[in-house]
Amino acid sequence: MDAELKTLIDLQEVDQALSKLAFQISSSPAEIQTLQNELTAFVHACDGRKLSLAANQKERRELEAEVQGIRAKISRHKDQLYQVKTNEQYKAMLKEIEAEDANIRKVEDRILEKMVEAEQIDKSIREASSRLESEKKRVEEEVRKLESDRQAGERERDRLEEKRKSLVAGLSREVYLLYEKLARARNGTAVAEVRDGFCSACHVRLRPQAFNNVRSSGRLIACETCSRILYYVEPPPEENSRHEREASQQAAV
Ligand SMILES: [Zn+2]
Missing domain, CATH: 1.10.287.1490 (Helix Hairpins)
Structure with missing residues (x-):
């Protein structure tokens, strides 16, 4: 990250x-x-x-x-x-x-x-x-x-x-000002985690490309709905394999 x-x-x-x-x-x-x-x-x-x-x-x-x-x-x-x-x-x-x-x-x-x-x-x-x-x-x-x-x-x-x-x-002035502005406007939440493809603050699903950008790009990406700065935390490996198992089970059904 x-x-x-x-x-x-x-x-x-x-x-x-x-x-x-x-x-x-x-x-x-x-x-x-x-x-x-x-x-x-x-x-x-x-x-x-x-x-x-x-x-x-x-x-x-x-x-x-x-x-x-x-x-x-x-x-x-x-x-x-x-x-x-x-x-x-x-x-x-x-x-x-x-x-x-x-x-x-x-x-x-x-x-x-x-x-x-x-x-x-x-x-x-x-x-x-x-x-x-x-x-x-x-x-x-x-x-x-x-x-x-x-x-x-x-x-x-x-x-x-x-x-x-x-x-x-440790922040550039520009990023700090953006954070402050968002925090003021968004009730103290300027940064939001993306969970299961959704912005966890406004609960709107990200477009696949936006989700990919959040996962892989090193830049700060804003939620297209609420403008908050998004981040994504890779699930731990065992979680990953569980998700995959579930996904393959669902595919089998
Ligand atoms: Zn959002």
Whole structure:
């Protein structure tokens, strides 16, 4: 294969690796931010549970005070029972006391609900705080890994950029400019392998003469469909003989 063509293939490989690395390096801060946001959300959720426990306790205290208030009223009314003058007044007072008793039972039911709810909240607080430690650890580890990956990516990028310089130095200016132009226009693929007679980038079959030129000429040949620079890799000998065997088998059928 032509030396310049070989260099172009290597250059394309380097460029594709560089563009993958650039993506990896640039997306790393956002990934770290996402992880930290997850942790913050978790901490907020824990705080939220603590707030709702405090609110629950406050409501319970208020309900308990309400019960005390009703009890005081009942005892006042019971005292007044002795002072009423008429039967009607007495009956009315008893009815009032009955209603107050029923009210106490209602409020006590609500206190019970609050207690059950507090138990659930308390349980979830304990579960969350034990999970919080492992969440912190997980986020720290993932952030550390992302940062070390990014650093490794940057080292690899620097190495590849050096390699790129030496590859470009081996190309004529004309060929390099052609490569750059094609790479820009063709989504990073300026050079394409011919496989089974097809351009592997645009998937159009080459005319037999064009295929022969790619196989045998030392020049750079462009795909007639997509303009990419074509190359052909001779299959290894055993592949060759397998192809031939298959071909002769097909001929026999
Ligand atoms: Zn093509």
